[in-house]
Amino acid sequence: MELERGRVIDPRVRDRIGELKTGDLFEVPVDTIVIHYTAGPTIGSAMNGMRDAGTSAHFLIGRGGQIHQLVGLNRVAHHAGKSAYAGREGFNGFSIGIEVVNAGPLGRDPQGIYRTWWGGSITPTGVYTGGHIHDSDQIYWEHYTDSELRVTEEVCDALCRWFPIRHILGHHEISPGRKLDPGPAFPLEEMRDRVLEKRRNAVEVAADTLLREREPEPVPEPEPVSEASTGALAALLRIVGAVLGRILRRNRPESGTGHAKPDPGGSR
Numbered sequence: 001m002e003l004e005r006g007r008v009i010d011p012r013v014r015d016r017i018g019e020l021k022t023g024d025l026f027e028v029p030v031d032t033i034v035i036h037y038t039a040g041p042t043i044g045s046a047m048n049g050m051r052d053a054g055t056s057a058h059f060l061i062g063r064g065g066q067i068h069q070l071v072g073l074n075r076v077a078h079h080a081g082k083s084a085y086a087g088r089e090g091f092n093g094f095s096i097g098i099e100v101v102n103a104g105p106l107g108r109d110p111q112g113i114y115r116t117w118w119g120g121s122i123t124p125t126g127v128y129t130g131g132h133i134h135d136s137d138q139i140y141w142e143h144y145t146d147s148e149l150r151v152t153e154e155v156c157d158a159l160c161r162w163f164p165i166r167h168i169l170g171h172h173e174i175s176p177g178r179k180l181d182p183g184p185a186f187p188l189e190e191m192r193d194r195v196l197e198k199r200r201n202a203v204e205v206a207a208d209t210l211l212r213e214r215e216p217e218p219v220p221e222p223e224p225v226s227e228a229s230t231g232a233l234a235a236l237l238r239i240v241g242a243v244l245g246r247i248l249r250r251n252r253p254e255s256g257t258g259h260a261k262p263d264p265g266g267s268r
């Protein structure tokens with residue numbers, strides 16, 4: 001994926017910029033990604049829903065892994081609404097919004113059939129069971145498809161190359177009490193840990209490369225000592241040792257007392 005003036009250039013990405021309401025150019029750097037579910041069955045229903053509500057997101061990911069870009073990445077999209085997290089408010093102003101097609105919370109009717117909020121049915125294999133951190137009573141959710149999860153992570157990886165992303169958050173984290181998306185069926189913790197770890201590694205590699213480029217030319221390593229030359233050196237040392245030994249023996253006092261006897265010949 002490449003980025004050209006806010007447009008993602010990739011054969012898999014369908015450019016639908018301009019179809020939905022779009023905000024102004026970002027005034028501060030984008031450092032956050034917000035993940036949403038559409039609470040609907042299809043890309044088409046999500047587009048209609050956003051058009052009717054006057055909202056938008058930068059990306060819309062379909063059940064089959066389709067990627068639609070709805071807003072240029074240089075512009076504000078209207079996906080977060082009233083939002084606050086870690087001392088900041090108004091997340092539209094510095095975040096990229098990704099909507100993933102998913103029904104969201106499900107009910108279970110007396111016949112045991114799982115129902116979406118609009119009355120659609122979901123087969124049991126498509127149901128994720130688990131409480132929401134902000135709503136433990138809601139325990140049935142539609143599963144995300146593998147394609148959706150893979151493609152969403154891929155888009156997040158690409159966004160980390162283009163923006164200094166520090167946070168990947170669920171809508172429920174910036175609008176608690178008001179929003180539940182993307183819900184417990186979305187493996188948010190795992191995905192953000194992986195993506196942010198990859199980003200940190202990439203930054204470290206880049207920093208290493210910069211540092212290496214600044215270092216002076218490396219001093220050449222000394223020539224490795226070959227076995228032949230170590231052999232020659234050992235032979236030389238043996239000769240030197242033998243010669244030294246002979247000299248020392250010649251000058252050594254004759255007794256083992258350590259006291260040199262006076263020269264019997266006296267000094268001449």
Ligand SMILES: [Zn+2]
Binds near residue numbers: 035036179181
């Ligand atoms: Zn949302």
